[in-house]
Amino acid sequence: xxxxxxxxxxxxxxxxTKVSVLGDDDAVLSHLDLPHPSDPxxxxxxxxxxEEFNPAASVHRIVHGGPRLHGAVIxxxxxxxEIAALGDLAPLHNPPGLALLDHVRxxxxxxxxxxxxxxAYFGALPEEASTYAVPLEWRQRFGIRRYGFHGLSHExxxxxxxxxxxxxxxxxxxxxxxLGSGCSLAAIxxxxxxxxxxxxxPLEGLVMATRSGTVDxxxxxxxxxxxxxxxxxLDDALETQSGLLALAGSGDLALVLQRSLQGDKEAELAISVxxxxxxxxxxxxxxxxxxxxxxxxxxxxxxxxxxxxxxTCERLGWLGVRLDPTRNEKGSGDRxxxxxxxPVVAVITAREDLEMARQAxxxxx
Numbered sequence: 478x479x480x481x482x483x484x485x486x487x488x489x490x491x492x493x494t495k496v497s498v499l500g501d502d503d504a505v506l507s508h509l510d511l512p513h514p515s516d517p518x519x520x521x522x523x524x525x526x527x528e529e530f531n532p533a534a535s536v537h538r539i540v541h542g543g544p545r546l547h548g549a550v551i552x553x554x555x556x557x558x559e560i561a562a563l564g565d566l567a568p569l570h571n572p573p574g575l576a577l578l579d580h581v582r583x584x585x586x587x588x589x590x591x592x593x594x595x596x597a598y599f600g601a602l603p604e605e606a607s608t609y610a611v612p613l614e615w616r617q618r619f620g621i622r623r624y625g626f627h628g629l630s631h632e633x634x635x636x637x638x639x640x641x642x643x644x645x646x647x648x649x650x651x652x653x654x655x656l657g658s659g660c661s662l663a664a665i666x667x668x669x670x671x672x673x674x675x676x677x678x679p680l681e682g683l684v685m686a687t688r689s690g691t692v693d694x695x696x697x698x699x700x701x702x703x704x705x706x707x708x709x710x711l712d713d714a715l716e717t718q719s720g721l722l723a724l725a726g727s728g729d730l731a732l733v734l735q736r737s738l739q740g741d742k743e744a745e746l747a748i749s750v751x752x753x754x755x756x757x758x759x760x761x762x763x764x765x766x767x768x769x770x771x772x773x774x775x776x777x778x779x780x781x782x783x784x785x786x787x788x789t790c791e792r793l794g795w796l797g798v799r800l801d802p803t804r805n806e807k808g809s810g811d812r813x814x815x816x817x818x819x820p821v822v823a824v825i826t827a828r829e830d831l832e833m834a835r836q837a838x839x840x841x842x
Contacts, residue, residue: 484837485532486830487523487581489514489574492658492686496523497830498530506530514573520580527585534589535581536837538629538829540570540679542594544620549597549836552578552590560592566678567626569659569716591837598628599663599670606672606765623681625673627655627776631663633832634775634825639668641811641823642771650769652762654755655827656785657776658686658728662755664762664769672765674758680715683758684751686728689719691754721747730778734785748788756792763796768820772798775825786814790822798822 483506488495494511496519507526511519527535537552541563550556557575564571578590599607607623608616615621631653638653639646646668653663660683664672674682684690692715701711722728724747725736736744763769772793774786783806790800797820804814808824815822 482533482838482841483530484834485523485526485530485535485581486538486833486837487535487574487577488538488829488833489570489577490658491569494519494577495830496526498526498532499830499834503831503834514577520577520584523577523581524584527581527588532588534591534837534841535578535585536591536593536833537574537578537581538595538833539574539578539592540595540626541567541624542592542596543624544622546592546594547597547600549591549593549833549840551840552582552592556592565712568712570679589841591833591840593629593833593836595626595628595630596624598632599623599625599673602670602672609677621677623673623676624678625661625663625670626675626679627659627661627663628670629829629832630655630775630827631661631665631670631673633828634773635663635665635668637811637825637828638771638773638823641813641825642817642821644770649771650766651771651773652759652766652769654759654772654774654779654789655776656683656730656755656774656779656782657827659688660685660690660755660776660778662758662762664765666766672762674762682754684724684754685720686730687717687720687722689715689723721751724750730785731782734782738784752785752788752792755789759789759793760796768796770819771821771823773823773825775827777827780824780826786822786824796820 482501484499486497494514497508498506500506509522539560543563560575609621611621634653635651638651639649651665655661659679661675663670680688682690721733725733725744727733733744733747737748786805790798801815811825813821813823
């Protein structure tokens with residue numbers, strides 16, 4: 478592994494695929510924003526990058542690592558089997574992520590593959606945050622606990638947040654908002670996650686593009702009984718037919734925002750519900766760490782929607798949040814959108830690939 482060690486990072490999301498080739502210094506040698514992992518274009522494009530750059534390893538984002546996969550690991554048959562067994566807990570992510578991992582291995586059998594898990598960052602959550610008040614048998618037999626997700630994004634963004642404001646991460650209290658097709662919050666104290674909104678699966682928490690977020694379990698059991706739904710039908714409804722799509726007929730936040738500004742009542746309700754849950758979640762994360770020094774927005778919607786950030790921060794004034802309208806609406810890349818006085822608010826570009834590469838190099842070396 479001496480000399481230049483380019484790494485191919487493969488990030489299979491719920492609606493798109495991001496693929497990068499990074500050099501030793503994290504220089505981006507190539508980057509592709511590709512369609513859903515199931516699109517035939519994706520494996521073809523990955524194959525072309527392997528031929529062009531001859532990477533030292535491929536690094537794959539896997540959303541759910543379950544109770545045993547707590548950190549980056551070189552993939553072997555047992556790891557692959559474990560990932561496959563967790564497919565039902567992250568159906569929008571684990572199966573397509575595993576499919577791309579298999580494709581790369583078939584194309585380049587000698588290329589080491591490293592799996593990085595979104596759940597790993599939250600593996601050491603305090604027990605009061607990770608434990609559900611459900612029967613002990615469920616917790617022991619089925620591993621029911623809060624796993625948390627988007628860990629690669631939250632960890633990377635929080636580290637860059639501390640660099641942005643020129644403070645060491647140890648004393649910094651951060652609320653991290655990853656807002657994309659999937660959405661989650663994390664409360665981070667001194668670089669250590671203390672709480673998060675996603676739970677046993679990526680369904681819990683905030684309203685998302687097509688996922689419901691938190692729903693009263695009693696409502697779900699009622700729908701199953703009265704609607705004669707199977708567990709599979711309920712899963713599909715909550716994963717792919719809910720969220721903004723259910724409220725406004727579209728899971729595209731930018732489109733729903735635009736319609737709401739034009740007076741579309743369904744879209745107005747959808748945005749109101751979305752922001753209501755988001756603001757309440759941010760307040761809950763702040764409570765978990767005794768207030769916050771920094772609030773960061775990352776992910777496609779977090780980075781790309783100034784109106785969403787403005788609507789959210791307007792309702793957080795009681796926590797000392799003061800947005801600078803000009804900074805919020807203009808600029809690019811990692812930046813503060815408030816003054817320098819704490820608490821600051823920042824936009825951080827989602828770079829799971831940086832965290833994936835960092836973890837992979839530790840494993841490979």
